[in-house]
Amino acid sequence: MAEPTRRQVLKGAAAGAGALALPGCTPTTFPGTLGGADWQRGHRVRDGGFPAPQGQAEDAAIVIAGGGAAGLAAAWRLKDAGYSDFVLLELEDTVGGNARSGRNAVSAYPLGAHYLPVPNREAHALRHMLQGFGMIVGEADGAPVYDPYQLCADLEERLLWRGSWQEGLYPASGLTADDIAQRDRFYREMADFRQGVGSDGKPAFAIPRAYSSNDPRFTSLDGMTFAHWLDGRGFTSPVLRAYLRYCCRDDYGTEPERISAWAGVHYFAGRRGWAAGGDGDRELTWPEGNGRLASLMGKAVAPHIRSGQSVFSVVREGDSGALVTAFDHAAGVSRQWRARTVIMAMPHFVAARVAPAETVKGALRYAPWVVANVTVNRQPRGRGSALAWDNVSTGSDSLGYVVATHQSGSAGDGPTVLTWYMALSREEPAQSRKLLATRPLAEWQRIVADDLLAMNPDLAGAIERIDVWRWGHAMVSPAPGFLSDPARLAAIAAKPPLLFAHSDLSGLSLFEEAHYRGVVAAEAALAHLGHPFESLGA
Amino acid sequence: MAEQEAPAGGAEDRAPASLAVILLVSVLVVATCGLVYELLAGTLASYLLGDSVTQFSTVIGTYLFAMGVGSYLSRHVRSNEMGVFVRVEILIAALGGWSAAGLFLLFPVVEDFRIALYGLVVAIGVLVGLEIPLLIRILRYRFAFRDLVSNVLTYDYIGALIASLLFPLVLVPRLGMIRTGFVFGLANVGVAIALLVVLRGRQRVGGDLLAALVVLASLLAGLAGADHILRWSEVAFYGEPVIYARSTPYQRIVITRRGEDLRLYLNGNLQFSTRDEYRYHEALVWPVLGRVANPREVLILGGGDGLAAREVLKDPRVGHVTLVDLDPEMTHLFRDEPSLARLNGGSLGSPRMQVVNGDAFRWVRQARGRYDAILIDFPDPTEFSLGKLYTESFYREVARLLGPAGVLTVQSTSPLVAPRSYWTVASTLEAAGLKARGYHAYVPSFGEWGFTMAAHQPPGDAVRLPAGLRFLTQASERAMFDFPPDMARRPTPVNRLDNQALVRSFAEEWGRYDG
Secondary structure (H helix, E strand, O other): OOHHHHHHHHHHHHHHEEEHHHHHOOOOOOOOOOOOOOOOHHHHHHHHHOOOOOOOEEEEEEEOOOOHHHHHHHHHHHHOOOOOEEEEEEEOOOOOOOOOOOOOOOOEOOOOOOOOOOOOOHHHHHHHHHHHHEEEEEEOOOOEEOOOEEOOOOOEEEEEOOOOOEOOOOOOOOOOOHHHHHHHHHHHHHHHHHHEOHHHHHHHEOOHHHHOOOOHHHHHHHEEEHHHHHHHHOOOOOHHHHHHHHHHHHHHHHOOOOOOOHHHHHHOOOOOOOOOOHOOOEEOOOOOOOOOHHHHHHHHOHHEEOEEEEEEEEEEEEEEEEEEEEOOOOOOEEEEEEEEEEEEOOOHHHHHHOOOHOOOOOEEEEEEEEEEEEOOOOOOOOOOOOOOOOOOOOOOOOEEEEOOOOOOOOOOOOOOOOEEEEOOOOOHHHHHHHHHHHHHHHHHHHHHHHHHHHHHHHHOEEEEEEEEEEEEEEEEOOOOHHHHHHHHHHHHHHHEEEEOOOOOOOOOOOOOHHHHHHHHHHHHHHHHHHHOOOOOOO | OOOOOOOOOOHHOOOHHHHHHHHHHHHHHHHHHHHHHHHHHHHHHHHHHHOOHHHHHHHHHHHHHHHHHHHHHHHHHOOHHHHHHHHHHHHHHHHHHHHHHHHHOOOOOOOHHHHHHHHHHHHHHHHHHHHHHHHHHOOOOOHHHHHHHHHHHHHHHHHHHHHOOOOOOOOHHHHHHHHHHHHHHHHHHHHHHHHHHHHHHOOOOHHHHHHHHHHHHHHHHHHOHHHHHHOOOOHHOOOOOEEEEEEEEOOOOEEEEOOEEEEEEEEEEEEOOOOOHHHHHHHHHHHOOOOOOOOEEEEOOOEEOOOHHOOOOOOOOOOEEEEOOOOOOHOOOOHOHHHHHOOOOOOHHHOEEEEEEHHHHHHHHEEEEEEEEEEOOOOOOHHHOOOOOOHHHHHHHHHHHEEEEEEEEEEEOOOOOOOHHHHHHHHHHHOOOEEEEEEEEEEOOOEEEEEEEEOOOOOOOOOOOOOOOOOOHHHHHHHOOOOOHOOOOOOOOOOOOOOHHHHHHEEEEEEHHHH
């Protein structure tokens, strides 16, 4: 401890100068691990070669195939309705999907999704769950009151812009009159969309997406890219476009040139968070990110979870049920479940291999991501605004970093974990996935360290380890036409005994969407099986 | 002496008369510079290490001895005295010029500052010790020996007088130590460059001239950037001699002392001065303890210096004190260092004391006790992380830990400088369901300082104060609750985790005050 402590007193500027002058002083390798969704297991589902199933098929009223946010939400919904004749089969050793998390001596940290915006009024089921988890603690003026410890504490965001950190993510200085005019016009137009109501009486943009209006006045936006729409509306300010690019990559993992204008507008017009005390525009977050939600859901249904089970075949048996075959990685054998209803809680590209007869070909594309958890022995600083939860640089192609200990403590300095995000959106996804599969840990670590030190030269010498996590198919990208994508529509229209539950059905990779799809599928299964329940309005 | 041996260099005796003048002037300059470096080192040492008699004595002794070593070593210079002299000047300019800045910068980062200090003193001393013997040898053909010794020593002593008068009267007050170093470094390198220019026609001086110019440039840069160096070398930032400085994972602890006045700074912010801390701590503690019928269990949040605990432990009714402070180095320092433990009366080592080293923000959330009195003594809300300790959420947890008849107080910045921030604490305590009441005291080293008392029931006027307090009496206690209009209560927002209203208003109000 003596060494870092001594070094610590070299004030930021001096340390910064050192870092700039002597890039060679940053070690090129750090302790750390290279992890990711288990590709071998995933690719084996693609490539086949599993042994033939052994023994009698087990009976289960409901089999949920997949333990990501949607599968867990379906299981939570079944449990919440007092139903317990179900199993959840998960390919990985732990459930959670994109919402998984890690932990070391310093802090818990996210491996993927890391926050949940205060849900909209229409997200009944989600709110019901948050209440059960102690995240909604009461009611005031008819609106839900959120636990202040779980709402993101101030300071929420800061941006490195022109050499100095500022509060918020939109550049606040050095803007031309045109930049300002375009920014204000953009926000006005988005506010109009946010308040917009279609001819069917539904909000123009809603979360869950299914509550959105089908009025072509809005859905026609799906016919073009967001970039094209921006061009057409005269939104050309480079500052605005850089900000919008950041937003698209942050939420969809893709460039504005590749996403549907409907999705682009939805990002700004879909959120109408409902909470007392003006907390509607805030976010819930935890040191482990959405791992908190995943673990609470997982805990609620723990006896039903079978992990390490690659579901590789689901075959419908008329209307009476389906036969689910899965490979048990621990035992090295394949087993079967005979289910009256199966909820396919997996991304579409996997479902298409597991149950080819039940899926329709579509054009869904997936964005690859890299997430690095960087353990540092002191907290980042920097010129200008103080450290925030989310820290983004205009000069970087990464999406910046969030601070794992932001919520948990009040120690202004001391060690923490920084979760660094990068959407690999520059290349074609297939190319990026190849990179993910082949680039060695040390090279990722160098990329992460260089990017982080460019944002925070004050961290020179403070990095203790870098754990890299790769997501080959991190999220579905809502490309133009996604609203009418046949794969998506077929999955939504599926009827028991074979249901689908995944945020792919919404085309937007949001926790709210995954949760909604899980709840809808669970309620459809309950209705099919004749189990009485009170619908959560899904 | 001139008869003893032929000059080895031989160039100087044919040199122009201007060289002799330059050389005699340079005696004056090098003498002044030499003494200035010695004074700088001595002053810096007493400034940084305290105990000026010892520091001056040892620095001067070492320096003079090193000069002797230099004079002795001059015999090994067998040829080219002028060339060696010029190089010595360049070296002294670099070392002496940067000495003050270097020592300030090194102080917080080196394990043993004395090694750096005396190493530098010896190096400069040896080089300065070489100067006069070399000059005498260079000038030996220009003057009769009698005149030579007289001239050199006269200029040498005049230089000493100039330095010793300029240093305390002009240099330190006007230029500060860091700039003084650079200015005299420039004088040294100026001598070197002047000699090189004069010698240019007769000797190859290219390398030396380049070195001299590099040193000149570095000294000019240092002089221009002296303010930056001062900021980096935070030690120079304190008004008093620093006797202890340490960076912990959480903060920078600096203790200074001038005479009897000992001061604690955390991250550059004054925490107490022994001259008047009793005012602060009596005002923090006794209005609370004096309003609790039976303060058996007392909780102190922050206050790792043990001074609030000292007051608390004076009360025989107090059975047990729990003190939660983030930084173990802080509480260990004030428990184990005799001079500091004397200040808090050994409170941190008391058998009635339980010290918990942890983040109070986390600790209160999992704590289960009930306390009759709670004293909250955190640093000012200068940062978002500290601002969390002043939020409604935090006070809700504190209120849960406060017994039904318990009373708490919060140090809450200056109601005069930052009235909105000050009253935000009261508004926030009230939002957390407590009844709050402000009071304030004059603490000279802080100015007008504010506290906020709170309890489940509105805190009353009746107070029982022990005998023997230095600041509080019944009358002065009562007066603390009176707020003149410039500090009077005003509407404020509630400080919450998700708005950090206090950190923002604190920065704004103090920013305006500090200019």
